[in-house]
Amino acid sequence: MxxxxxxxxxxxxxxxxxxxxxxxxxxxxxxxxxxxxxxxAYASDMWHEDMLWGQVLRSPVAHAEILSVDTGEALATPGVHAVMTYDDLPTGVRTYGLEIQDTPVLAHGRVRHHGEPVAIVAADHPETARRAAARIRVEYRELPLVTDESSATAPGAPLLHEDRADHRAGHVPHPNVVHRQPIVRGDVAAARGRADFVVEGEYTFGMQDQAFLGPESGLAVPAEDGGVDLYVATQWLHADLRQIAPVLGLPEDKVRMTLSGVGGAFGGREDLSMQIHACLLALRTGRPVKIVYNRFESFFGHVHRHPARIHYEHGATKDGRLTHMKCRIVLDGGAYASTSAAVVGNAASLSAGPYVLDDVDIEALALYSNNPPCGAMRGFGAVQACFAYEAQMDRLADAVGMDRVGFRQLNAMSQGTVMPTGQRVDSPAPVAELLRRVKAMPMPPRRQWLAAGEQADVRELPGGLSNTTHGEGVVRGVGYAVGIKNVGFSEGFDDxxxxxxxxxxxxxxxxxxxxxxxxxxxxxxxxxxxxxxxxxxxxxxxxxxxxxxxxxxxxxxxxxxxxxxxxxxxxxxxxxxxxxxxxxxxxxxxxxxxxxxxxxxxxxxxxxxxxxxxxxxxxxxxxxxxxxxxxxxxxHRPTEPFDLRTGQGFGHVQYSFAAHRAVVEVDTELGLVKVVELACAQDVGKALNPLSVIGQIQGGTVQGLGMALMEEIVVDPGTAKVRNPSFTDYLIPTILDTPDLPVDVLELADHHAPYGLRGVGEAPTLSSTPAVLAAIRDATGLELNRTPVRPEHLTGTA
Amino acid sequence: MRVSLTVNGRAREADDVWEGESLLYVLRERLGLPGSKNACEQGECGSCTVRLDDVPVCSCLVAAGQAEGREVVTVEGLAALAGRRAARGAPDGPDGPDGPDGQGGQGGQGGPGGPPGEGATRLSPVQQAFVDAGAVQCGFCTPGLLVAADEMLERNPAPTDADIREALSGNLCRCTGYEKIMDAVRLAAARQGEAVRPCP
Amino acid sequence: MDFLRPASWEEALAAKAAHPAAVPIAGGTDVMVEINFDHRRPEHLMDLNRIGELGEWEVGEESVRLGAAVPYTAIMEHLRGELPGLALASHTVASPQIRNRGGVGGNLGTASPAGDAHPALLAAGAEVEAGSVRGSRLIPIDAFYTGVKRNALAADELIRAVHIRKADGPQQYSKVGTRNAMVIAVCAFGLALHPASRTVRTGIGSAAPTPVRARTAEEFLNAALDEGGFWDNGRSITPSVAQRFAELCSAACNPVDDVRGTAGYRRHAVGVLARRTLAWTWESYRGTAAAEGGV
CATH class of the missing domain: 3.30.365.10 (Aldehyde oxidase/xanthine dehydrogenase, molybdopterin binding domain)
Incomplete structure (x- = not known):
């Protein structure tokens, strides 16, 4: 290049x-x-004369009653300036949350997930703070676990949040369901009768982490007026402020927030992490307090992408027209609500994908469980569905006997298409064109590992430097996928x-x-x-x-x-x-x-x-x-909430579209995969900065590649504890896992938006994962109904 | 304990160092050099990469006491290092332009900042290439990548793509998908090549 | 915590004798992770970086005496001819930054079943030179690994060097991870042909509580090669022999299910690696033998 x-x-x-x-x-x-x-200066670079270091003590178990907390020994540790628990909180506001205020600032009588904050310490050195935290004695009595839909809704299931009084509580089928959104449109039974082929599939989507590189950090400096100045890495200063100030008992103008350098976010900084804790310790000690999570703690310090169980049924006629779609998406929201409700809205309203489907029966819901809390991550509810519906499209195309891209193009939505929510798409929706463009790109050469001569260059093969193959067992596959994502806050939010x-x-x-x-x-x-x-x-x-x-x-x-x-x-x-x-x-x-x-x-x-x-x-x-x-x-122009029973409503401001073609090589004996090329075509309306637009598309694409092949927070189903909270065992792609990423940018203006632009950042994260999966299926002939796909799944040794 | 070392050509001392501290902590919290980053502190991300007696290492895995008496180059010292190489006649290309052009950034200027550090106002060729090629997004991986890429180009002035990928395989980036980083290193290598080619 | 800085090997042994629980640190690539993540708080940390000889190696007649702290990068760059299996293994270690600091002594000291050097050492044949104020001894590599993250060192002993037999034939090393770089082994396999003794040795990593040799597989293959006259006639190994060898290598595993992979996958993958590395080394041996006019 x-x-x-x-x-x-x-x-x-x-x-x-x-x-x-x-x-x-x-x-x-x-x-x-x-x-x-x-x-x-990133948040973790902040430094102040005389500053103290904050440390959080977290729960070692997922669900337990706290019988006692003894901070005496910790407080007596030389160099320790403060130890605080729930009982030390200054006001009656002791919970926070982006939508539902269900998250305790510090645990009160009960912990609901592994890693939940129980106490905080301020000391003159991080090691002093760690040692002191380790000296806090907490007695736990473990409680039965809620880990999936059946344990959440079984008769007598433990309730994660008893006496729910939030505005969703009256509309859910069970108190362990955060939010449920059905969408019903057309006549599915009648449409099903017209189908010549019906394809059903059950899909599993693992828990992905944002894995931003800059860990949660910040510095709180107490001010002479009784307020506090907070320097922090976040995605939304004012939402933080709205949640922080009441807990501190301060008016919002006495909590002055400044954004420090942010080392990536991807949704993982929407919820609060160390903000309130640093402010509490600073106000308690009268000294500046810095908190920096290490990578281990970071895995407990922010929400993750919801894992999901997804069921789809699609029908198609002999000539390749989609007839109907039924779908059920169960998202695991974990212990606290975070943005689960909005994720449900997205999952439901975008579950048909970028296709014309007039007869649909959709249900999406998010559970409360004792698993790690889940919330926002790039793609926000649209990612899980896209992985599943794109697998369905390939299977339908095969059933009908059509080319997989051609089948998608035949059923592709366009400007004027009516979404399952009844919303007419009123700006360009060039789905078929994006597929055409990505398919038209030249194919990468075959056997590229021999490009340099007779000797295989292992860096160009599955397994890479680990020297697992010199070409043995390697089969090429090609896969396509396309997705639809909303842009902006939806469902009537005053955005x-x-x-x-x-x-x-x-x-x-x-x-x-x-x-x-x-x-x-x-x-x-x-x-x-x-x-x-x-x-x-x-x-x-x-x-x-x-x-x-x-x-x-x-x-x-x-x-x-x-x-x-x-x-x-x-x-x-x-x-x-x-x-x-x-x-x-x-x-x-x-x-x-x-x-x-x-x-x-x-x-x-x-x-x-x-x-x-x-x-x-x-x-x-x-x-x-x-x-x-x-x-x-x-x-931007207003939206409206989805009807709670029918899901109808003008819910989204704008839609964005991207398509991917993945070319992979699979070592079919070892189940190792090398992505050879991952090409993307995306409509961006208007590229305000073409260099940045391409950077966003490539970055999103590779996060999707990671989800396809390696990224998963593994939660032990028996204990609901996270098994891999480190960069040793939560793997994200290295530069050797990443192929050439050609990008074709289309600019069809959306006249509702400034300069005709279309939001760019998320769409490429959707279609990347299913494209890679499709390519692996193409190479192996395996069904592969879960992501990430691991070597075990490709070798029958799971 | 006290640790004495040379950082970016200057003799430095740190006192009251806890024996379990890493070189990374000493650089960031005691010597006012927060450029080396603390992304994983387990040697898996490369964002803390520095040169220890010339060799790229993860400074999070060097015990502070192990750096006693040794020479360290951090991202803050890259421009000066390139300058010294250029003075020796090594292929380094023209000096980069002067530093910040008066536009405000964000974050970086908002906080109370760090302890008095060493300002680097000029850019090394690889730093300039990262800016020009759009290889920087959040920037948290950037310092480590720069130290690693600079050292690779010192050893291998005309790397293939596979060479670049191998040399940078210990540096995670979560924002860019690496393609613009590849562009940046290719650009730095090309500029370096032009600089040593005789004029026609 | 105390930080000990012995300036010589003798000082280090004296310090270790005085503080048997002192944790030696050289490259720091294992120890510092444990310290940073609060998994370990030794009373004494003993820096070995000031002992220059630990970073040196000598190539002898029969073997290479490799200082405990020779970084993997140096092994890759300078010992590819003498220690091809270990050089390949070194290239799979983590990242360039880690390879610049970490060495075989650390791998042996930690004795993790996932350590990348172990299968190569087992296949090549090696002895660990351990020292203490009581004297020094050579521990055969086959007797060195005693349990999960346990080894044959006494509390007062330090690893000074590893004596690794120089290659007398082709060697290979393969490791499976779920990423193409910077990954801990899901399983690994080392294989060395020893034409001089007409034997084959193996090493398996990450597929049993300790690194192990596939002895039954070795015995089977040694016999099969012998019976078929393969060492002399230079024929390709028959698929059935290769397959049986692979099965026996799989059978030598005693793996666990963990977050990095299932036991079933590990067993399966070790078999694949065994078959492939056997093909690579044997074809290389045939090529060399043909070039030397041997067959």
Whole structure:
């Protein structure tokens, strides 16, 4: 593959009167240089004179009554400044949660999952804190476990949360069900009668971890006004704040949050981790407190992707038309609700996939159990279903006797298709075209391990450096998959963002400053916000302020939504600033040129110009000593909740689509897999930053590859304990597991969205996994109804 | 205990070091050099990679006391290392441009920061290539990858793709899918090659 | 915790005698993980990095005396000719960073059944040189592994070197993991042909409580090769012999089900690896023998 030329830095690309570095260009990250020099301050890099180290004591068992907690010996340890348990919490608010406030800040009388926080310690050195935590004596009496649907709903099953009073409680079939969403549309019985082929399948999806590299960390600094300053890595500052402040008994303006550097998120930082604990210890000791999880603790410190049991039935006619679909998706939400309800909504509403299906009977639900809590991860409920329905599509195509891609294209949805929820898709949905593009890409050469000569290069073979094959047993397979993901928060959620934009003259040049609370988690949002400001305000220099709670909420860096929503908010605020600047210009210079009053005026290249290109004034002259500033909220069009019985409703803002082709080589004797190429075609509406868009697609693709082949948190069914909380045994792909990732980007504008853009980040995580699975099935002829697929499954030794 | 070592060419000392501390902890928490990262602390991710007497190692697995009297180069010292190589006539290409261009980042500037550290204002060729190729997303793996990639290019100035993948197989990245990292290392190698080729 | 820094081998032995529970640390790739994750808090940590001789090796007539702390990278780069099996095994160890620090002494000290070096040492034939203030002794590799993460060292002993027989024929090493790099063995297999003695030796990793040899398989193959005159006639090994050898290697396993793999898979995979490594080494032997005009 040829080396791509470096693209220009924003400072170099002012051409003509157009402002360079704007929307559509591959401008470079503003934080890139700090990140390559090691100066970028991540949450775990925070440091303060006099700071203490916080440590959490966690439950060693999954379900138990706490009979007693004795902190005496821990408190007496030299160097220990505080030990806190549930009894030390300062207010009556002792639980938190994104949607349902069911998660104890510290365990109260009972632990519901392995690794649940029981007590916290602050000490002058991390080792002192660890030793002290180990000296806290906790007596547990173990309780019966809930680990799956049958143990959750059996008569007399232990209830995870007795006396549920949350707003979902009245609508669930059992108190151990967090939320259930049926979707019924058309007449499945009648449609089934038209089917010539009916295919049923039972699928299992393992528990995936976000495995972001920067562990949960932060620093809480007590302030003189009785408040606290918190520097933390999160996905949504204001949602954290809303949950933290009441537990501390402080008004929200006394909990000042600043985003520190975030080492990846992928959904795993939506829920709180160390935030409240650090603040409690800081307020208790009067000293700054830093908490840094290690990798072991990180596996207990955040929610995971829901594992799922999925049942599908699809029918098709002889000529390959889908007739109907029935599906049941059971997600394991673990001990606390987190975002389970929203995941259920997504799983149900996207379970038909990107296909025309008018007759459906769908049920999705999430359980409470004693397994680790599950919640948000990239793809959010759409991933599990896609793995299963894409397996179904291959089986249906085979039953009908059609080409697998052709079968999908025949049944592909398009603009105007009505979703199972009754929502008409009102922007491009180029599903068939994406499949065509990904299929049209050239195939990688065969026997690539002999490219360098006679000797097999094991690095190009299944097993890699472990030297397991020199070509023996190796069979190639090719698989395709396509998926559909919603963009933005759904089901009537008031999804908005806030932007503060300021324009003023600095050093003789008009400069824009953009302040939002958007969490930059690596996705490149800061790059795109600056590009938007350049395009809208015609300036070259844009400063992105650190994200904090001194500006209004930006919503979450989730759901592929930030470029859409915070990008939309910045564009909107820039438009308001532009109007004010032009007003200022008219006041100052309007009498000198009639175009001030008559022409369409633009800000470009640091000047006010007419739409005909005539320069009216320098922005620096227009602004003079004045600064123009606007802070404004911006919303995308509203959605509505799904009906609780029928699932009907205009639930989603936007849909996004990606298709993958996987080429794999399987060592069929050892069950080892080498992905040779994983190609993706995705519609992004409008690529605001093509370089970043491709980076998102490739990153999402490889997370899907990991889910296909190696990533799974293994929970012992007998104890509900996590068996592999480490990077030794929870494996994510290395660079040697990762193939070439060609990407074909399609840009069909969605006119409801700013610049026509479509959220990018999640769709590629959906179709990657089923494409790899399909390729392995193609190579081996095995059914493979679970992911990740392990060597045991490919060799009949499971 | 006290640990004395040379870091990025400077003699440094750390006092009151607990015997179980790693070199990584000493660099990050005692010497104001948090560039080396703490992603797994079990040698599985490479984000803490430094050079110990020239050799790339996981600093999380070096006991602090083992670094006594030894030379360490961290990501913060990469630009200077490249400068020294260039001065010796080794293939390193032109110096990178100057540092931050006045645009605000995020995070990095928001907190109370670290103890006084060593600012690196210029970029080594491999650092510049990572920025240019879009190889940085969250950036947490970046310092370790840079140290590993820089050392590989020192040994093997014209690596094949398989060579690059093997040399970087101890460095996990969760954001990029590695393709842009491959691009960056290829770019650094190509620029390095151009720099040593005589002008026509 | 005390940090001991012996400057010489004699100082190290004295320290170990004084503090038998002291944990020696060289590459740190096992010990530091346990310390970082709070699995171990020894009273004394003893750094061996200052003892230069532990990082050196000597190539002798019959064997290589490999210092306990010679990093895997050096074995891969410098001892590929003398110790091909161990060099291949070294290449499968974790990552470049780990191979730059870790060495065979650490593998032996930890004595994990999953240690990558063990099958190669068993197949090549080796002796562990252990020292204490009481003197030094050579422990045959076959007697070294005594249980899960247990070895034949006395409390006051340290590993100084490993004496590994120089290869007199082709050697191979394969390891199965669920990732293409940086992975702990689900199972591993080492095989060495010893044309001089007309024997074959094996080593199996991660498929029994300790690293083991597949002795019955070796005996079967030695007999089959002998009876068929294979060492002399240079014929390819018949599929039925290879298959029986593979089955006997599988049968030598006594694996567990764990988070890395099932016992059934381990048994199966060891058989596949045995068959493949036998084919690779034997074809290489035939090629070499043909080139030397032997057959």
């Amino acid at each position: 040829p080396v791509k030329p470096a693209v220009g830095t924003p400072a170099e690309v002012t051409q003509g009167s157009r402002t360079g570095g704007g929307v559509g260009e591959s401008t470079l990250r503003p934080d890139g240089i700090l990140k390559v020099t090691g100066e970028f 908005y963002s806030t932007a503060r934009v300021r324009m003023e003259v600095v050093g003789g040049e008009a400069v824009a400053t953009v302040h939002t609370a958007m969490a930059e988690v690596g996705q490149g949002g800061v790059t795109v916000l600056a590009q938007i400001a350049r395009t809208e305000l015609g300036v070259v220099r844009v400063t992105i302020q650190p994200a904090d709670t001194r500006v209004g909420s930006a919503g979450s860096t989730s759901a592929s939504r930030q470029t859409y929503v915070t990008g939309g908010a910045v564009r909107n605020a820039c438009g308001l600033v532009r109007e004010k600047v032009l007003e200022l210009g008219r006041r100052r210079f309007g009498t000198y040129h009639p175009a001030w009053a008559t022409a369409e005026l633009l800000l470009e290249g640091g000047r006010v110009v007419t739409d005909g290109g005539e320069v009216l004034a320098d922005l620096a002259d227009v602004l003079g000593d004045e600064a123009v500033e606007v802070e404004e909220e911006w919303r």
